Amino acid sequence: AYFRSREVPGPRPVAVATGVMLLAGGVLVLTGWSRFIGAGLLFLVLFPGAFALHPFWREPDPAARLRERAQFLMTLALAGAALLVAYYGHTFWPLAVVP
Helix, strand or coil, X not given: CHHHHCCCXXXXXXXXXXXXXXXXXXXXXXXXXXXXXXXXXXXXXXXXXXXXXXXXXXXXXXXXXXXXXXXXXXXXXXXHHHHHHHHCCCCCCCCCCCC
């Protein structure tokens, strides 16, 4: 329903694909297996999602614009964190659940 309200084309398949990519990427990073691929999946969802789902520049209402801008910047920050995890994907990962 949220993707439909944001006029995303094909909202149901996009929502399913996004969910699968976020889950797979999160599990790969959490377990420490193939962190580069997991972080890449997270980045591929988060970066374009920030622009598609939180276009604060289109909001006429100042309060709604402020909320959307905060969500936009938060999503971009998470995408940047995913890039950082991907960059350090080859090193020892002390936060991994599985050694």
